[in-house]
Amino acid sequence: MSSSDSDSDTSMKEAQDKGFVSALDLPDVPSQKLPPHLELRKTRVLCNADAPVNTDTIQYSGAYASMGVDNSLRLDHFSNNFRVEVTRLTEEEMEFDMVGINPAIANAFRRILLAELPTMAIEKVLIANNTSVIRDEILAHRLGLIPIKADPRLFDYLSENDKPSEKNTIVFKLHVACERRGPRIAVKSDELKWLPNGSELHKASEGSNPNAKVETYTSFTRSQDSLPEFSSNPVTVYPDIIVSKLGPGQEIELEAHAVKGVGKTHAKWSPVATSWYRMLPEVVLNEEIKGKKAEILKQKCPVGVFDIEDLADGTKRAKVARPRACTLCRECVRDGEEWEKRISLRRVKDHFIFTIESTGALPPEVLFTEAVKILEDKCERVISDLS
Amino acid sequence: MEHTSFGDQRNATFSLTEEDHTLANALRFTLNQDPRVMFCGYSIPHPSEARVNIRVQTTGDPAREVLKDACQDLMQMCQHVRSTFDNAVADFKKGSSRE
Numbered sequence: 001m002s003s004s005d006s007d008s009d010t011s012m013k014e015a016q017d018k019g020f021v022s023a024l025d026l027p028d029v030p031s032q033k034l035p036p037h038l039e040l041r042k043t044r045v046l047c048n049a050d051a052p053v054n055t056d057t058i059q060y061s062g063a064y065a066s067m068g069v070d071n072s073l074r075l076d077h078f079s080n081n082f083r084v085e086v087t088r089l090t091e092e093e094m095e096f097d098m099v100g101i102n103p104a105i106a107n108a109f110r111r112i113l114l115a116e117l118p119t120m121a122i123e124k125v126l127i128a129n130n131t132s133v134i135r136d137e138i139l140a141h142r143l144g145l146i147p148i149k150a151d152p153r154l155f156d157y158l159s160e161n162d163k164p165s166e167k168n169t170i171v172f173k174l175h176v177a178c179e180r181r182g183p184r185i186a187v188k189s190d191e192l193k194w195l196p197n198g199s200e201l202h203k204a205s206e207g208s209n210p211n212a213k214v215e216t217y218t219s220f221t222r223s224q225d226s227l228p229e230f231s232s233n234p235v236t237v238y239p240d241i242i243v244s245k246l247g248p249g250q251e252i253e254l255e256a257h258a259v260k261g262v263g264k265t266h267a268k269w270s271p272v273a274t275s276w277y278r279m280l281p282e283v284v285l286n287e288e289i290k291g292k293k294a295e296i297l298k299q300k301c302p303v304g305v306f307d308i309e310d311l312a313d314g315t316k317r318a319k320v321a322r323p324r325a326c327t328l329c330r331e332c333v334r335d336g337e338e339w340e341k342r343i344s345l346r347r348v349k350d351h352f353i354f355t356i357e358s359t360g361a362l363p364p365e366v367l368f369t370e371a372v373k374i375l376e377d378k379c380e381r382v383i384s385d386l387s
Numbered sequence: 388m389e390h391t392s393f394g395d396q397r398n399a400t401f402s403l404t405e406e407d408h409t410l411a412n413a414l415r416f417t418l419n420q421d422p423r424v425m426f427c428g429y430s431i432p433h434p435s436e437a438r439v440n441i442r443v444q445t446t447g448d449p450a451r452e453v454l455k456d457a458c459q460d461l462m463q464m465c466q467h468v469r470s471t472f473d474n475a476v477a478d479f480k481k482g483s484s485r486e
């Protein structure tokens with residue numbers, strides 16, 4: 001601000017020397033920048049000791065029209081400023097920074113990840129025998145929640161009138177028995193064995209026609225493992241989940257049919273364990289904190305946001321070393337008003353630290369791109385409805 | 388799906404089925420960022436019915452066109468997000484395989 005002021009001052013002087021003043025050179029004519037206090041309100045949440053303030057985002061395009069500042073969306077502006085930086089990426093989890101986007105859109109991505117991205121999950125369980133202590137319906141529910149490692153994009157939805165086929169159903173079988181004189185055993189999820197040829201249980205037929213072909217509960221026209229997508233990587237489930245425990249003489253025999261679905265129908269279809277974001281914390285020291293106080297400040301923070309630096313003259317001064325680690329516990333601003341004045345805790349409104357924990361069906365980075373695609377599809381649907 | 392008062396194209400309520408806050412809130416944002424929009428907001432009439440009503444009032448253009456443009460903007464933003472994200476992931480993978 002000050003530099004542009006002095007610029008206009010000099011140009012005004014020149015103009016006055018020439019004998020006229022352009023209206024645009026007057027110091028109170030709006031520039032394209034917001035005054036600092038409004039810029040702060042627009043871009044930061046202030047986390048005061050009692051409550052956070054300025055939590056809303058200013059969306060209306062004409063919000064600053066009286067100051068000559070345009071708040072409307074310019075796509076080129078968005079494209080130039082939007083940034084993504086991956087900080088952690090494994091097969092199951094990723095964390096990345098998304099900068100320069102409105103929470104309305106970041107939240108849409110999060111909501112889609114949780115509730116609208118399809119996966120495969122066990123929906124139907126045919127129980128042939130269950131003498132364990134766990135009841136059929138509880139057992140079926142537990143099976144439903146086991147993550148299945150199969151790419152849902154290779155399958156269709158099974159609608160009401162469809163027959164279960166190799167295109168929309170994955171069949172597993174589970175048959176475990178505990179010996180009469182043996183020790184008790186735990187049935188783990190890896191006992192679920194994939195049946196690429198579909199169901200093996202026969203449907204009870206009414207007429208006893210011995211020549212009729214026996215019908216099973218699925219009608220596969222070909223084996224799933226003959227498909228190129230599955231021949232090299234067979235369908236498995238997340239191993240090491242205890243399904244049930246069996247005492248001596250107990251037995252479970254069942255068949256489980258997995259179909260495609262989305263998380264808003266039932267959480268078992270959610271592709272993420274969870275997905276969340278937080279805004280980037282910003283810790284600002286409003287004054288120099290030196291000596292004893294610096295030590296106290298460093299002690300106060302449980303996650304070690306502050307460090308102490310030694311100045312040339314031998315005194316110690318606190319500095320903010322790891323603001324990203326701040327959990328906003330507000331411990332540092334608690335002991336009286338003077339601490340509140342010394343430290344400002346803020347959050348950057350358009351900087352999101354986004355975390356995705358996949359359940360295993362798809363890697364997290366694929367989940368995110370799929371989520372963005374779903375939002376695009378939604379827009380496309382509205383556009384076509386309107387035209 | 389669209390309800391306009393007779394002869395007035397500027398103000399309309401759009402009723403989208405099978406949608407919720409996910410799309411409506413994102414659209415409200417892009418609509419609000421459009422200088423032609425005087426007012427916009429959305430509501431979900433009943434929580435167990437999958438439907439949102441989006442209200443758009445403009446300064447003169449037909450509300451339907453403005454909503455269409457808002458969708459278009461959102462879609463372009465999504466495309467940009469996707470390509471930026473893919474690049475960032477590729478960069479990260481390249482960086483970590485070198486180590």
Ligand code: SF4
Binds near residue numbers: 302305326330331345
């Ligand atoms: S709010 Fe808590 S975590 Fe953040 S700097 Fe203060 S004491 Fe540390």
